[in-house]
Amino acid sequence: MTTEPILDVSSLTYDYGNGRGIEDISFALWPGEVLGIVGESGSGKTTLLKLLGGQIRPTSGELTYRLASGEVVDLNALPEGRRRLLARTELGFVHQNPRDGLRLAVSAGGNVGERLMASGARHYGRIRGAAADWLRRVEIEDGRIDDKPTTFSGGMQQRLQIARNLVSGPRLVLMDEPTGGLDVSVQARLLDLLRGLVADLGLTVVIVTHDLGVARLLADRLMVMQGGRVIESGLTDQVLDDPREPYTQLLVSSVLAA
Numbered sequence: 001m002t003t004e005p006i007l008d009v010s011s012l013t014y015d016y017g018n019g020r021g022i023e024d025i026s027f028a029l030w031p032g033e034v035l036g037i038v039g040e041s042g043s044g045k046t047t048l049l050k051l052l053g054g055q056i057r058p059t060s061g062e063l064t065y066r067l068a069s070g071e072v073v074d075l076n077a078l079p080e081g082r083r084r085l086l087a088r089t090e091l092g093f094v095h096q097n098p099r100d101g102l103r104l105a106v107s108a109g110g111n112v113g114e115r116l117m118a119s120g121a122r123h124y125g126r127i128r129g130a131a132a133d134w135l136r137r138v139e140i141e142d143g144r145i146d147d148k149p150t151t152f153s154g155g156m157q158q159r160l161q162i163a164r165n166l167v168s169g170p171r172l173v174l175m176d177e178p179t180g181g182l183d184v185s186v187q188a189r190l191l192d193l194l195r196g197l198v199a200d201l202g203l204t205v206v207i208v209t210h211d212l213g214v215a216r217l218l219a220d221r222l223m224v225m226q227g228g229r230v231i232e233s234g235l236t237d238q239v240l241d242d243p244r245e246p247y248t249q250l251l252v253s254s255v256l257a258a
């Protein structure tokens, strides 16, 4: 890890207009680090992720991102065109529902290749080759490259969405409950795959999950959210094995009892 954070978040606040959202969140994220965000439904996890991905703009606070070139940009002040370019080249976003992150009318190979074209690739043979490589990497059989995602199982769709995100070599990948909504055995396989990819590619990841088992397996560090605020953070094992806050203790014990 380098000494320079890839992302710096300071006093980030988002108000939906009804007094809800997130409030005063600050943290830094270093290259190669996996940050888990946990908390009950409505605690603000998705709102925070959307802010990091630039899908919504904060009510107040700072969000700075260090580009591959070393340049530091203020994500809030970035003109729309540059923000979109950054989203295509440096960021990945894995949605809980793969249908939100895939183009259902386009073949599996097309879904992966399209992302490469969006970041500038033009040579058809090379694009198809890279797509085939990535489908293999996420354990989708060669013979399925021309099939539409609608013919895939939920687990395959999720693996395809991951390939579509990773093919262009993003530096920061945001994941919103990537294993949610899948059967337990499918979840386990996907988690294994994700863990391998994160380690092999040295990805920097922010992963939102309400599943502490997922957080334990993937995250180096955890932030616990409640009512739009971060109430506890630290190394994953430390937070889960020795939670300081009563709310985190409850979260951990309810999962252990489940």
Ligand SMILES: Nc1ncnc2c1ncn2[C@@H]1O[C@H](COP(=O)(O)OP(=O)(O)OP(=O)(O)O)[C@@H](O)[C@H]1O
Pocket (backbone or CB within 6 Å): 016, 018, 020, 021, 022, 039, 040, 041, 042, 043, 044, 045, 046, 047, 048, 210
């Ligand atoms: N579009 C919206 N309009 C108004 N309030 C919203 C909107 N989306 C979320 N909120 C409120 O903002 C707060 C944070 O919601 P958010 O969806 O970020 O939580 P979450 O932790 O991701 O929950 P979940 O695990 O259920 O997705 C909640 O109080 C929620 O009711």
